[in-house]
Each structure stands twice: as C-alpha cells, then as structure tokens.
Amino acid sequence: MSEIRTRFAPSPTGKLHIGGLRTALYNWLYAKNHGGKFLLRIEDTDRTRLVEGAVQNIIDNLRWAGLSYDNEPVIQSQRQDLYRQAAEELVNKKLAYRCFCTPQRLEQLRQIQQAKKLPTHYDGHCRNLSAPEVAAGLADQRPSVIRFALPQHGTVTFTDQVRGEVRFNLATLDDQILMKSDGFPTYHLASVVDDHDMKISHVIRGEEWLPSTPKHILLYQAFGWTAPHFAHLPLLLNPDRSKLSKRTGDVAVDEYRTAGYLPEAVVNFILLMGWNPGTDQELFRLPEMVQQFSLEHINKSGAVFNRDKLDWFNGQYLRQKSVDELVTLARPYLLSAGIKNVDDTAYLQQVIALEQKRIGKLSDLPGLIEYFFSPPKIDVSALPWRKQKPSEAAQILREISQFLGNFTQKDFTIQDLETNMKAFVRDHGGANGPVLWPMRYALSGRPASPGPLEIAAVLGRQETCRRLERAASLVIDQS
C-alpha cells in the first residue's frame, strides 16, 4: 500500500478559523495514524481577498495546537506555470476552451435560467468557438477565461469516505472556470493539480466542497490521473445551526488562545465535534487521538459549537497542570491585567495552588487572585455573618487579629493556623459560627473565595492582621 499523504489547504483570507483547525486536526491525525505525511498548502489564488499576516497566523496557530506539518508549505501563487501548463494541456485535448463571455452576460443568463426554474449553469456559448475566433479575441486583448468542457450527459458517482456513494447528474453541472482572466487558476484547477503533484492520497475537507467534487473527479480523468480518496467532514454550526461564522461568537483560534484556553482543551473539544472513539472516553491527548482516529467514526451531520463543553474541557486540563506550569502560563495574563509584582515565584505558586480549582480560563485568573496583590475593597454590609451586627463582626475581627498577633509559633503556616485557630473557632460558636465568614471576607473582599485560614497562610501574619484591623475600622468609621 502506498503512503498516506494528507494536506491542510487554507486560504489566507483571515485568521485561522476554528473549523479550519478541526479540518487540519483530522488530516493530521489520519496521516499520523497511518505513519504518513501531513502537508500544508496555502491557497492564495484570489488576489483580492488576501489578508496580511494570515499565513503567519495559520502557521502560528497550527504550531500552538501541536499540529506539525512535513516539508515546506506549498504556496499556490508561486506555481502559476504549473497551472497554466495544465490548463493548456486540457485546451489542447479539447477538454477545455477559452471563453470571452462578460460577467454581465453571465449574470443575465443566470437570471433567465432561474426565472424558468432551470438549473443555473453556463450555456456553452463559447464552447465551439473556432480557432480563428479565439485568435481574434486574444489579439484584441479581450478578457477571457478557460473553462472546463464537461461531458453533458451521464452521471458521476464516487464513494465518499464518510458519506458512502454520492451521485451527481452531469446535466446540472457547470462548465467550471479553470483559469481566471487575471491569469490565476481557480480553486478547482489549482487544488486538483496540486493534490496530484503533492501525491495526496486522501482529501479530507469540509462538506461545502461536496457539490464540486464531481468536477474535481472529472478533472482527474481529463488529466489521466488517479483521483485521491475523498472524505467530507460535517460542518461546524452556530447555535442557530447555520454554518459557523463570526457573527455569533469567536471563530478565530487566536481568540480562544488569548482568552486563555489551553491548546489541549481546544484540540480535544474539536476532535469530538464530528468524530467519536466508539467508547465513552472523552479526554484525549494528541498521542491517544493518533492511535484511535479513523475515518469510519466521523459523523455525517453538522455539530453545533457548544461553548459550555469547551469550558469544561479547559477546566479539566487546567486542573491537570502542575503549579509550576500554571505560574508560567499565568504570568502574561497577570501582567497584561496590570498586576505588576509577579516576580516572586514562590508567592505566585502559593496563590495559584490555592485558586487552581476555580480557574475557568487563564484570562479569568487576574480577577480571581487580585486580592493577593493589593488590599481588597471591603463592602461593610457584606462583612457580618448572617444576623451578626456590623459592630460584632468588627469585634470578632479585632479578636482574631489579636489572637494571631500573639501566636507563639514562629511559623504562620496553614497547619499552624488550623491547630491554633481550632480552639478559638470553637470558643466563638464553632465552624458554623460568626468567625470564618467575616475573616474570609476581610481578607479577600470576595463573597466566594478559598478558606480564610488558607488565605491567611499565604498573606502572612503581618498582612493578615492589617487587613483584619482595616476591615474592623471601616465598621467604626461608618457607625
């Protein structure tokens, strides 16, 4: 059996799309699963839609996701000779022809056909132009394209690797434009020529390509080439079930990346949108995916992008990280949120270890741990525990502060605090009593946070007592 070779062939018209990443992932997985090659090709034949930086963005994000490609990327705009020769070959074989029809005429034609409820396709107006007529047109420098001369009867049947047998009636197909008047090839010509040239064995691409696949197969036949296997992936959908697009949320991989989603989570999530392992397993790292991936388990129907589940995956992987890794990942987010003193690694480690279970995504982190870096705002009305009066809360806070200040031990660790505070808490109404809530709130300024003793252990004796006193004094000031 010959080598399995797949490719990802994005058009650099914008940032890498999450759907594109999934297509890349499936191609990559299929190649790796078979010990084959995964290639990258940049389809930049539409000169009007190029976006600066798009190629780099695609490459960066593939790398971020861990999808490495073999060889240098193939750039279509650098291979115009190849396409021109291919088109000429077809013209010489009378399987393609030059067409001088204007866009206006084509538009008119379409409208008439639609009005008559006929399939809309090119009427073959230029199909039988004589050699002198073509020569005259070219001599006059009239804009022209090269069209594929499709057989006009019969059917094209092929077996899609995910959909099974698919059949198209040739009478409904168009004499597709192969070369545009600007001298660049269209997708159809370029992708067929390149896939053949790159010896691609399996074309795994989005479902939007299914309707043009018969034309591609006919092109392979026209060239006398063997067509690759095709697998058309189900679309990724918006919540309203339309094709996933910008208007209902983030679609650029970049956006998930900067929001603080881990590549493990994003990749795991998109893996399962359109593929399943046939078991109940949900958590996959790259090597496991490679091992288990197969085309047979790809789904046929579109999948709605479900952000809640992505968040869940992110939480799973975030909690699997070591504190060290998390500190490294977190620093840029803290810095950009204006938290400056992040150089004390030991301190950061303690803070993050405490909050790890609460991180949804990395961009949430600054807001979550801010109070470890500057004294929190205290809302006095939130300070009292249940029916407690503010003055009582203040009183308790002073007592705690005093108690902690009188700590005989040198250490101020969580173990010390627990053993020493035990009696104190018991004497003041127990764990469900009036101590823990005001203390925790005074230290964190948050209705929800880690426990007060844990926070105190990280803050240290001095800062802990200072915050307790400060919160207590706010109550006095108000009364």
Added chain:
RNA sequence: GCCGCCAUCGUCUAACGGUUAGGACGCCAGGUUCUCAACCUGGUAAUCGGGGUUCGAUUCCCCGUGGCGGUACCA
C-alpha cells in the same frame, strides 16, 4: 428556483434488526462545606412525520417535512 448532504435528550454523541435507547456537557437535587470552586451521588431530558420490509425497526426502503451546504472570473 435547481442540485446535493443531513435528521437520537437543549448541545456533543453511542446503540452497525432484538438494550429498561447508553455516556458527556448543561440544568436540578443531595452529600461535603463559613462561601465559592473542585469532588461524589442521584435526577431531568431524545429516536421529525407517514407509509412499507420484517416475528421484531433508532437501525433497511420510499414519500413527506425540516435544517444545512452548493449554485462566483471566493475558497
């Protein structure tokens, strides 16, 4: 309009003729807990409709319906 693809809980999906239709996310309840998170336990909720085929259809066939995609000198 024409062509094509698709159709199981709200969402992602399993069940390749015989299951109390399974799992996950979400949601709800309980446990744990000063709070939150995490974790554990339980619950909620689905085969688009109609015809066939079959002893038996989620599963196979046909017809509807619905959704989506394509119908560009865009990919």
